[in-house]
Amino acid sequence: MKNKLTLVLRIIVCMLMVFSIIGxxxxxxxxxxxxxxxxxSQVGRTDTYENAYNSLMKCFSDNYSISNIPIxxxxxxxxxxxxxxxxxxxxxxxxxKREAExxxxxxxxxxxxxxxxxxxxxxxxxxxxxxxxxDEAITYAQKTALEQADVYSLAVMERAGISAKVSACAAxxxxxxxxxxxxxxxxxxxxxxxxxxxxxxxxxxxxxGMIMAIPTVIVKAEGLINKFxxxxxxxxxxxxxxxxxxxxxxxxxxxxxxAVGVVMIATHLIIQNKSKSAA
Amino acid sequence: MAKNKLLPxxxxxxxxxxxxxxxxxLLSIRPYEKVRTYLKVGFMDNNSVVPQSExxxxxxxxxxxxxTEYSGKTYSKGEAVYPEYGTQYAVIECEAVDIYAPVxxxxxxxxxxxxxxxxPSSAPAGGEGNTVISAxxxxxxADLNKVKKGDEVKIYTDYGRFTYKVTELxxxxxxxxxxxxxxxxxxxxxYTCEDNxxxxxxxxxxxICELKKREFYNEPKEEKADEE
Numbered sequence: 129m130k131n132k133l134t135l136v137l138r139i140i141v142c143m144l145m146v147f148s149i150i151g152x153x154x155x156x157x158x159x160x161x162x163x164x165x166x167x168x169s170q171v172g173r174t175d176t177y178e179n180a181y182n183s184l185m186k187c188f189s190d191n192y193s194i195s196n197i198p199i200x201x202x203x204x205x206x207x208x209x210x211x212x213x214x215x216x217x218x219x220x221x222x223x224x225k226r227e228a229e230x231x232x233x234x235x236x237x238x239x240x241x242x243x244x245x246x247x248x249x250x251x252x253x254x255x256x257x258x259x260x261x262x263d264e265a266i267t268y269a270q271k272t273a274l275e276q277a278d279v280y281s282l283a284v285m286e287r288a289g290i291s292a293k294v295s296a297c298a299a300x301x302x303x304x305x306x307x308x309x310x311x312x313x314x315x316x317x318x319x320x321x322x323x324x325x326x327x328x329x330x331x332x333x334x335x336x337g338m339i340m341a342i343p344t345v346i347v348k349a350e351g352l353i354n355k356f357x358x359x360x361x362x363x364x365x366x367x368x369x370x371x372x373x374x375x376x377x378x379x380x381x382x383x384x385x386x387a388v389g390v391v392m393i394a395t396h397l398i399i400q401n402k403s404k405s406a407a
Numbered sequence: 408m409a410k411n412k413l414l415p416x417x418x419x420x421x422x423x424x425x426x427x428x429x430x431x432x433l434l435s436i437r438p439y440e441k442v443r444t445y446l447k448v449g450f451m452d453n454n455s456v457v458p459q460s461e462x463x464x465x466x467x468x469x470x471x472x473x474x475t476e477y478s479g480k481t482y483s484k485g486e487a488v489y490p491e492y493g494t495q496y497a498v499i500e501c502e503a504v505d506i507y508a509p510v511x512x513x514x515x516x517x518x519x520x521x522x523x524x525x526x527p528s529s530a531p532a533g534g535e536g537n538t539v540i541s542a543x544x545x546x547x548x549a550d551l552n553k554v555k556k557g558d559e560v561k562i563y564t565d566y567g568r569f570t571y572k573v574t575e576l577x578x579x580x581x582x583x584x585x586x587x588x589x590x591x592x593x594x595x596x597x598y599t600c601e602d603n604x605x606x607x608x609x610x611x612x613x614x615i616c617e618l619k620k621r622e623f624y625n626e627p628k629e630e631k632a633d634e635e
Contacts, residue, residue, distance in 0.1 A: 139423065146427040190516035194600055194608070196545065327416065335424040339431065355450040393420060397413065 138322050145315040145332040150339060152308040153381055155301040161374065162298040164223040167280060168216055174369035176279050179362040181211040184276040188269070197265060201242045205235040206273055214277035222282045222291070230277065232270045239266050279366055326399070330392025337386025344379035348372075468517065469494040473509075475563045477624060485623025487534030488566045496564055497532050499523055499540060499597075503558040508547035510540055510562070523547055529589050529596075532562040533569040533621055536589040539596045541613075548599035552612055560595060560616050567623040571595045571616035581609045593618045 160166060171177060188202040214230045221228035243262045247254055278284075285291040319325045319332075347353065353371045358364060469491070475498055490496035490512040497510035509522035512531065518524050522542065525531060529539035542548040560571040577586055577598070586596050598613030 142423055143427055143430075146423065147431075150431075190520075194543075331420045331423050334420040335427050338424045339428050352450060357449060357451050389420070393416075397416065 134322060138319070138324070138328055141315055141318050141322065142328050142332050142335075145312065145319070145329070146335045146339070148308060148311045148315055149332060149336040149385070152305075152312055153336075153340065153378075155305045155308050157374070157377060157381075158298055158301040159305055162294070162301075164219045167219050167370075170370045170373060171215055171219075171279060171366065173373070174365050176362060176366045176369075177212045177215060178208065179365060180215060180276050180279050181206070181208045183360075183362045184211065184273055187272050187276065191268075195265060195268070197239065197242060201238050202235075202269060205232075205238045205269065210234075211273075211277060214273070215279055218274075218278050218282060219280065222280075222286075228274075230274060232273065235269045235273070236266050239269060276362075279362060281363070324396065326392050327396035330389045330396060332389070333385045334389030334393065337382045337384070337389055339382070341379055341382030341386055344375045344382065347375055348379065468511070468521065470509075470521075471495045471565065473498045473563050473565060475500070477563075477568060479624065481568070481622035481624060482627055483621055483623070484627040485533070485567060485621070485625060486627070487531045488564075489531055489534075492527065493518065495522065497525070498563045500561045500563070501554060501558060503555070504550040504553045506548065506550060506560075508542060514541070519543055523597075526587060529587065530593075532564055532595070533567050533618075533623070535593060536591060537587075537594050537596055538562075539587050539598075541598050544599040544602050548597070549602075551597060551599050551614070552602060554597075554614050559619075560597070562595070566625060567621065569595075569618060569622070570620040572619050573614045574617045575615040577613050577615060579611050581611055583611075586613070586615070 184206060185199060185202065188197075189199050191197075192199065210231075214228075217228050217230050240262060243258070243265070246252065247258065252258060282291065285294075315332075316325070316329060319328045322328070353368050353375065356364060356368050356371075358367070471494065473495070488496075492513045493511065494513075495509045495511050498507070499510050500507050510525050510532070511518040511522055512525050512527060514524045514526055519542065523540045524542065526539040526541070530536035532538050542551075544551070554573050554576070556573050556576065558573045560573065562569045562571070571594075577596075578601075579586055579598075586598070595616040595618065596613060597616070598611045601608040601610035601612050
């Protein structure tokens, strides 16, 4: 009777430990991922600085038919370094909850210069319409550039109220991260007290590893991430790249835990076998 | 005895996995129901088209050699063929103002670089309803502002030749879609941006043309059936 009660207790504690391990991994990953450093590292890893810059230049090039402003004017206003600093500033300001401070003064200067040289050559009178068109051209250039620099569409997420929800979840995860770790520690102690801890901790790690690894292996094998519907090149590469990296992290964590679990269970069985043989 | 104890110990990890996995599965049903729609919309591309560079992924631009000098038998009745998106399916000609441009089925910057674009929400040339074609003011429709009432516009396709006559000159804001609706009148609407020296214009200029002559190259299906 006592043995059966102990077994039930071990199973319950082991199951609680599985949930705690998965929860702890989840909050640790959320803590590491929902940071400006991680998002910026993904932008760099997926060549998004370059893609966003190319995308911006393509917008201006496509718009030439309407604006008559040559791409060279924009190229001298926005450099790839400008794009990098703008993307970083957009991400940083989002996490620091402040307005992004991005310098677009060069655009105003270059477009004004181009308009003036054009007006001089074509003998265009600088009237109200001229000023209005100049203003429109500058506003369009700056707006387009700032939109392209927002590679994670953080402004859209903010407007839709998604960022507030995600921030709240991340804050909650950070708040309870140590609680989760402490819970795992308490459950380990409990399993030690219930004896045969090596086997039960190994079982908990095995189950946690399986639960984390199997779904991510399916996601990767089925290519579900590549089914992402938004086919804008910059967004697509960034989103799928980031998701793929996350899936890899979860999968690797799961596989490592699974392996450790198997080793612990095997060790326990070998020790048990040896002690029985010795007896 | 040892074997009897080994088997449960080997099964137990899988049992725990199944119990925990099952519990988590049951717990995730309700949250999944909430986000299912978003997931389906976000990851609905079963073709898994991976964009390779900037631009519209999967856009297959097809250039077609349209015969503008067809001299065979023609029929006043027939069926306009809806082309595939991105296909050049026609050539537009207005001799009065020297307009001669390929027409693509679709829209967007990529196609506008190559010729005129027939809005897919409108009718194809010779079809029922309004055929809406736009092009850039500094390229293919540079002289559209010079068209006058009574000028002749011809559209050549693989399935027929259609003659229109300019009946109205129009001006509208880019946000105004009144002239771009398919409607039930068999007309042709041509438009472009207002010719602005610098910066973009929100004003659109163009013309509405009345369909005067339909010349289909293939026998209409009804006539064929009658002959049989």
